[in-house]
Amino acid sequence: MAELIRLEVVTPEKFVVSEDVEIVMAPGSLGQFGVLPDHTPFLTSLKIGSIHYRDAKSKPHVVFVSGGFAEVLPDRVTILAESAERRRDIDIDRARAALERAQKRLAADKADNINFERARIALYRAMERIKAFEAARN
Amino acid sequence: MATLKEVKTKISAVKKTKQITKAMKMVATSKLRSSQMTMEAFRPYAEKFSEVLGNIADKTGDESNPLLTPKEEIVNTHIVLLTSDRGLCGGFNTHLIEKAEALYEEKIAQGRKVSFTNFGKKGNTWCRKNKLTVDNTYLNIVGSKISFTTASKSGDELIMKFLFGEYDEVFVVYASYQGMASQPPVIRQILPIPVIETKTEVEKGTADRYLPEHIIEPSPDELLNEMLPRNVYIQIYHALLETSTSEHAARMRAMDNATKACNDMIDSLTLAYNKARQAAITAELMDIVGGAEALRG
Numbered sequence: 001m002a003e004l005i006r007l008e009v010v011t012p013e014k015f016v017v018s019e020d021v022e023i024v025m026a027p028g029s030l031g032q033f034g035v036l037p038d039h040t041p042f043l044t045s046l047k048i049g050s051i052h053y054r055d056a057k058s059k060p061h062v063v064f065v066s067g068g069f070a071e072v073l074p075d076r077v078t079i080l081a082e083s084a085e086r087r088r089d090i091d092i093d094r095a096r097a098a099l100e101r102a103q104k105r106l107a108a109d110k111a112d113n114i115n116f117e118r119a120r121i122a123l124y125r126a127m128e129r130i131k132a133f134e135a136a137r138n
Numbered sequence: 139m140a141t142l143k144e145v146k147t148k149i150s151a152v153k154k155t156k157q158i159t160k161a162m163k164m165v166a167t168s169k170l171r172s173s174q175m176t177m178e179a180f181r182p183y184a185e186k187f188s189e190v191l192g193n194i195a196d197k198t199g200d201e202s203n204p205l206l207t208p209k210e211e212i213v214n215t216h217i218v219l220l221t222s223d224r225g226l227c228g229g230f231n232t233h234l235i236e237k238a239e240a241l242y243e244e245k246i247a248q249g250r251k252v253s254f255t256n257f258g259k260k261g262n263t264w265c266r267k268n269k270l271t272v273d274n275t276y277l278n279i280v281g282s283k284i285s286f287t288t289a290s291k292s293g294d295e296l297i298m299k300f301l302f303g304e305y306d307e308v309f310v311v312y313a314s315y316q317g318m319a320s321q322p323p324v325i326r327q328i329l330p331i332p333v334i335e336t337k338t339e340v341e342k343g344t345a346d347r348y349l350p351e352h353i354i355e356p357s358p359d360e361l362l363n364e365m366l367p368r369n370v371y372i373q374i375y376h377a378l379l380e381t382s383t384s385e386h387a388a389r390m391r392a393m394d395n396a397t398k399a400c401n402d403m404i405d406s407l408t409l410a411y412n413k414a415r416q417a418a419i420t421a422e423l424m425d426i427v428g429g430a431e432a433l434r435g
Contacts, residue, residue, distance in 0.1 A: 012286040044355040
């Protein structure tokens with residue numbers, strides 16, 4: 001039985017995950033990183049993407065996060081995200097619609113205004129959400 | 139003396155009013171419970187966030203971010219006024235508006251230009267009535283289910299305008315929820331962000347956890363830059379939640395009082411009704427007795 005580390009994913013609205021896990025993989029702003037128990041204290045911002053973790057029974061899980069922060073301590077990982085969704089909570093139709101909308105806007109808009117930047121982020125978010133949804137299915 | 143029929147109609151009218159106030163009280167009670175739960179759910183995030191933020195702020199220079207730096211010359215003041223959309227909640231909105239008005243007059247006296255953002259219809263009505271500049275109005279948010287996105291969107295706008303120099307300082311006026319009986323209006327400055335206080339209690343509790351070799355990515359400064367806007371969103375979200383909860387608490391109390399007042403009125407009206415009925419019966423008896431006496435001759 002491997003050692004476990006506490007994973008907490010918190011959003012302003014609720015606790016999304018709070019359980020003991022074997023390993024956590026998270027999308028840090030300087031690259032994907034993995035955390036095992038007894039990790040060095042570590043603080044980083046997160047990109048939009050998926051957090052992968054294996055629970056105490058080695059079952060894989062995926063949680064989508066739209067950016068935020070992660071604080072890693074030897075015995076726990078705390079992830080503060082503005083929004084986070086487990087796979088079953090992802091609204092895949094909405095994500096696909098958002099993807100389409102963002103693509104249209106990117107095709108129509110000039111690259112120099114703020115809407116373009118917003119659309120780009122929206123596109124990225126939708127893509128990552130769909131990816132999280134599909135990763136969990138396999 | 140009112141006639142029997144009049145009193146009866148009045149009683150039934152008051153009874154109907156009572157039904158409504160009672161129902162509103164129950165609705166407010168259940169909404170209050172759910173918004174209290176939302177507040178409860180927000181707490182872990184807010185606490186963790188301020189802990190991490192305080193920790194990073196310690197490691198960076200104070201004046202490194204434009205959101206922290208006060209402007210040299212302050213011309214434009216912006217007030218975010220949070221009120222409810224609906225009435226029937228006692229003095230709740232009046233108190234908030236009075237507070238905002240006091241702040242407004244203070245700033246005008248200092249020669250500032252003041253503009254408003256309104257959350258809630260009541261504050262907006264007040265602003266329009268007094269012909270004040272309203273940059274933004276959000277309706278149907280306070281008192282219903284509030285998503286964090288709402289707070290972050292409006293926070294984003296405030297930050298943009300602050301950075302582009304449209305606003306030089308931003309205040310929020312909201313109701314802080316301090317239990318069922320008290321929801322005092324509060325003014326809080328959100329931009330420029332006041333000095334971040336590192337809570338000593340928190341530090342004591344976690345001193346052994348924050349080891350000196352805490353790795354920070356990208357760099358403390360960059361991380362702080364990312365966190366500060368979120369701090370603004372959090373403040374706004376917090377204010378929205380508190381105001382919503384306060385609104386429900388205020389309405390619950392107002393409706394409770396109204397229901398009690400209805401009960402008193404029903405009691406006194408019933409008394410009047412009974413008196414009137416007795417008087418009518420007595421008068422009729424007198425008539426009959428008088429008539430009989432007359433017939434006997």
